[in-house]
Amino acid sequence: MSRLFHTEEGLVSPSLGEELTCYRRVRKHLHLPATKETAQVYLLARAYPETDSPLHLTLNDIDVTAIEPIRRSYHWYCIDVDAKVLRPGSNTLELWTDSAAMDAWSLALESGHGDPRSEVSDDEGATWRHHHMGYLNSVRAEYVIRIRIAEGEDPPPPPVVWEDPASPRLASLRQQLPAEAITSGSVRQKVRALSSWLASSWEHTGSGRAEQYAPWDAQTLLAWAPRQQGHNGKRPIAMCVHYAAALVSAAQAVGLPARCAVTTESCNGSQGHFIAEVWDAENAQWFAVDPNSDALFVRDGHLMSMTQIQQAGAAIGEHIEWGPGTEFQRTFPHIVEFCDENLTKGVCFGHRSVWYRADLLTRPWLSPPGHGSITYCETGLVWETRDLERGFGMFPAFGTPDWFDAPPVDFPG
Template identity: 50%
Template sequence: MSRLYHNESGRVIPSLCEELTRFRRVRVILNLPATGSDAILYLLVRPHRVGDNPLHWSVNGICQEAIEAGEDLHYRWYERTVKPGHLRDGNNTVELWTDDAAMTGWSLALEAGGATSNCSLTDDGGESWRSHRMGYLNAVEGNYCVRIRLEEGRDDPPPDMAWESAGHPRAQTMRDRIPRGIVNGSDRLTRVRALSAWIAASWEHSGSRRGTAYAPWDAETILAWGVSRHGHSGESSITMCVHYAVAFVSACQALGIPARCSALMGTPNSYEGHFVAEVWFDDYRKWVMVDPNIDAILFHGGKPLSIPEIQGLNGGLAPYVEWGSGTRFQRTFSHMRDFIRNSLLRGVCFRHRSIWPRTDFFSHPELTPPGHGSVSYCETDLVWSEPDREAGFGMFRYFAPDAYFAAPPDGAANA
C-alpha cells in the first residue's frame, strides 16, 4: 500500500496559476513520515516552449535532475522519483524555479481561493518569501499542486456519495425548465433518453480552446451560457462534456431519478478524457452509462450497459451504440464527429473510470471544481478503481473496489 501527501485538492483555474522564473521561485512544504523507499513526486506544470527550457527543482536543498520540456505545452502531471535519503521525518521542502528572468519558462498549477498551507513565493531569488498575493498577477492566495506518494501509509477510504435533495428550491426551478413531455414521461428509460436528447441538442460543445469563461456546475447556468455562448463578464463560455453530464444529472435528480457523474480517461495523464453520466435502474440492478453530450447509450442483448460492461467489450463499440435524436445536432460539428470516431467508438475514453462522489451541485456549489477538464485531471475528490493506483493515477487519493461503484444509490431520491 501507499499514501498520497498533498496540501491542495486540485481545484485549479488555469488563468490564476503561477509563473516560475530565475527570481520568482516557489516552495511547498509537505509533512512526511520517515521512509526507506523511493518516493514519487507529482508536479502539475506546463512549459511555455520546447527546447532549452529546463524546470529546476530541489528537495530539502538538494538539487534534483532538471525536468526538460516535452512536446506537450499543456498542463500535465510530471512524475519524478525522490531518493529516500533526500527526505526526512517531518517537514520537507520542495523548491521550483527556471532559468528565465521573464515569465516565459514554466507555469505551476495553483489552487486559488483557499487558505495558504505551507506554500510560499519569492520574487528576489530567495532573499524574502511570502505566503500571500500569489499567482502570476500577485492577486490570490492558495496552494501549489505538488504532491508526493510514499510507500509508508495508506490512502483514506473513499467518501460515501452525497446526493442532492429533490426538495431543494433549485431542483424545483430545474423541473420547471424541463420540457413537460419529459416530466410526464412513462417509464424511466424513456424519460432518461428524452432528457439526454434534450440536453445534447441544447448547445454546441465548447472546450477550453474555444471559450474562456468556464461555466460553474450549475445546470440552469450551463444551459443559459451554452445557448448564448457567453458567460462570466461577457466572455465566451466553456461548456463541454462535463457540463452536459452535470446538467443531465441535475435534471435527473430534479425528477427523482438517481444519477451521478463519471470521469473517464484513456491514457493516464493525457487529454483522452471524457465525462458522462450514470443512471440507476432498479430493473437491471445497475448503473447504466448515459452520454448526454452526444446522446448515446450502449445496449447488448436489448439491455443497456454499465461502464464496466462497456470496458469489457475492449473497443469496437459501434454495434452497441444507440443514438438519440440529439446526436444529429452534435454531429454537425467537426470536432464532435472526430471525437465520436477516434475516441468513443474505439473505446479509448472508457479504459479508466472514476466517479465524482457528490451530486449536490445546487446545495453545495462551493464543493464543485472550478475548471475540471481545462487541465489534466487533478481533483483529489475523484474516486478511481483500485487497480488504477498502480496504473498511472498515483497523484489521486481515492481508490475503491468494484463494489463501491456498483452499490445502489442509498439516500438518493428515487421516483
C-alpha cells in the same frame, strides 16, 4: 500499500497559475511520516512551447533533478525521490527555472486558501510570502505538488453526496425539464428524454474555442451556452463535462440517482470524456449515458454499465444507440470527429472514475473551476483500485468494483 500527501483538492483554473523564473521561485511544505522506500513527487506544470529551460527541483535543500519539458500543456510530472532525502515532519520542495522572464514554466495552483503551506519569492529565495501569489500576485493559494510514500494507505473512497430533494434549486430546475422526462414510465425513457434535450440545447464549446469556464450549474448552462454569452459577456466553455453535470442535476430533479463519470485513455491523456451514470433500480445497476452526443450503450436490449463498456473495448460502437440530439451535435465537425474516432472506438474508456459530489446546485463551490480544460487533477475523483499501479498515483481515492457497482447510498428520492 502507499499513501498520498497533499494540501489541495486540485480545484485548478488553467487561466490562473504561477509563473517560475530564475528570480521568482516557489516552495511547498508537506508534513510526512518516516519512510524507508523511494517516494514519488507529483507536480502539475506546463512548459512554454519555445522553452528549453528545465524546471529545477530541490527537496530539503538537496538537488533532486532538473525536469525536462515533456508536453507543452499542463502535465503531471512524476519524480522518484530517494528516502534519504526525506525526513519525518516538515519537508520543503523548491522550484525555479533559468529564465528571467515568465516564459518558461507555469505551475498549477488552487486559490482560496487562508493559510497555505505554499510560498513564493521574487528575490531568488531571500524572502518568502504566502500571499499575493499567482502570476498576477492576486491570490492565496496552494501549489499542486503531492508526494506518495510507500508506508500507510489512502483513506477509503467517500460515498456520493446527493442534492437535498427539498432544495428550491431542484424544484426550479424541474420546471424547465421536458415533459417526457417527468411523465415517462421507465428510467430509460426519462434518461433518453433528458439526454436528447440537453444534446439539442447548445453547441459543444471547448477551451480551444472559448476562455470563460462555465460553472456546473444546469440552469446557468441553459442560459449561457445556447446564446454563447456568459460571465463578463464572454463566450462560455460548455463542453462534455457540462452536459453530464446538467444531466446529473436534472435526473435527481425527477427522482433518479445520477453521478458524474470521468473517463480517459491515460492520466495525462487528451482523449478523455465526461459522461453520467444513472441507477436503474429495476435491473440493480448503474448504466452510462453520454448527453453530449446523446448516446446510450445497449447490448441485447439492456443498458450497459461502465464495466461492460470497458469490456467491449474497440467494439463499443456496435452497442451505441444514438438519440434525436445526435443529429444536432453532428452538425459540428469536431463532434463528428470525436464520435467517429474516439467514442465509437472506445478510446476514452480505458480508465474510469466517479466524481463523488452530485450536489452540484446546492454546493457549487465544491465543483472544479476548470475540469476538462486542464489535465485531470481533482482529488474528488474516485478511480479504480487497479489504476493506482497504472500511473494514477497522484490521486488519493480508489474504489473496488464493489464500490462502483453498489446501489446508491442514502439517496433521498
